[in-house]
Amino acid sequence: MTRAFRRLLPHPFLTLILAVVWTLLQNEISAGMVVFGIILGIIIPLMTLIWWPDTPKGFRLGKMVSYSFMVIWDILVANVEVAWIVLTVPNSKLKPAWIVVPLELRQPEAITVLAGTITLTPGTVSADLSDEGHSLLVHVLHTSDADAVRDEIKTRYERRLLEIFS
Amino acid sequence: MTAQILAIYAVALSLLIGSGFVLVGVIGLLKFDDPMTRLHAPTKVGTVGIGMLLLASMINSFRMGDTSIHEILIMAFLFVTAPISAHFIAKVGIHHRACETPPSPPRDETWSTLKSPEPDQGTEPTAQG
Numbered sequence: 001m002t003r004a005f006r007r008l009l010p011h012p013f014l015t016l017i018l019a020v021v022w023t024l025l026q027n028e029i030s031a032g033m034v035v036f037g038i039i040l041g042i043i044i045p046l047m048t049l050i051w052w053p054d055t056p057k058g059f060r061l062g063k064m065v066s067y068s069f070m071v072i073w074d075i076l077v078a079n080v081e082v083a084w085i086v087l088t089v090p091n092s093k094l095k096p097a098w099i100v101v102p103l104e105l106r107q108p109e110a111i112t113v114l115a116g117t118i119t120l121t122p123g124t125v126s127a128d129l130s131d132e133g134h135s136l137l138v139h140v141l142h143t144s145d146a147d148a149v150r151d152e153i154k155t156r157y158e159r160r161l162l163e164i165f166s
Numbered sequence: 167m168t169a170q171i172l173a174i175y176a177v178a179l180s181l182l183i184g185s186g187f188v189l190v191g192v193i194g195l196l197k198f199d200d201p202m203t204r205l206h207a208p209t210k211v212g213t214v215g216i217g218m219l220l221l222a223s224m225i226n227s228f229r230m231g232d233t234s235i236h237e238i239l240i241m242a243f244l245f246v247t248a249p250i251s252a253h254f255i256a257k258v259g260i261h262h263r264a265c266e267t268p269p270s271p272p273r274d275e276t277w278s279t280l281k282s283p284e285p286d287q288g289t290e291p292t293a294q295g
Binding site: 021024025027028075076078079082083086087091094096098100102115116118119120121122123125126127128129130131134135137139141 | 187190191193194197198199200202203205206207209210211213214233234235236238239245246248249250252253256257259260266268269271272276277278279281
């Protein structure tokens with residue numbers, strides 16, 4: 001039974017996302033469109049199966065939702081901070097810095113989510129990954145204590161992602 | 167009737183906040199002088215700016231009585247794609263040495279952008295005859 005389920009839905013989350021996106025694209029919820037979205041959500045993952053070799057294992061959806069809300073809140077707060085820096089700090093007093101975040105995450109999906117989170121929260125941009133994927137290069141707009149920023153990224157985001165993708 | 171008026175005020179307020187943030191993003195783009203610091207202003211402030219403009223559009227469509235949820239989708243795609251374009255611009259900046267060269271990573275050899283391709287892979291077509 002589970003094997004048949006796996007054959008039909010190799011990527012259940014992708015199926016769910018495709019169905020939801022299709023329904024949202026219609027801009028109105030009708031039963032026919034939901035069914036058509038589910039059909040697309042089943043067909044598209046099957047057709048693109050060879051490009052998705054691994055399924056991320058042990059993904060915790062509930063924790064991901066709470067993580068998303070935390071990130072959205074951080075984006076709102078930090079946007080105001082960056083706007084303040086842009087308007088008040090002159091170029092000569094700006095202290096940009098490169099920081100290197102050593103990664104404990106190993107899964108590509110988890111590292112992608114972390115890099116995206118770092119870029120979306122204002123004040124930091126993830127710029128590059130080391131060639132073996134063990135550290136992430138982050139650019140900070142204005143900081144006097146680069147180590148504190150690194151520790152905050154590690155404790156606030158990476159620790160939670162380790163729980164989500166465990 | 168009061169709900170209508172409240173909705174109009176909400177639309178106006180979100181439009182004001184959104185355009186304010188977009189304006190700050192543009193000021194940042196013009197003001198900063200280094201490619202990496204320039205990257206910060208538009209990619210970040212833009213997300214909330216555009217988010218508030220989309221929120222205004224949503225509230226207005228609900229006020230007019232026909233629901234529109236496309237905006238959630240726009241927001242989702244924006245949040246997924248914005249970091250990737252920022253990442254690529256940063257990579258180009260590092261590659262061209264347009265900015266300060268970053269410190270080398272502690273454990274691995276170098277940053278993937280700066281890594282020079284290995285010559286003897288045999289994947290590139292060789293010049294023949």
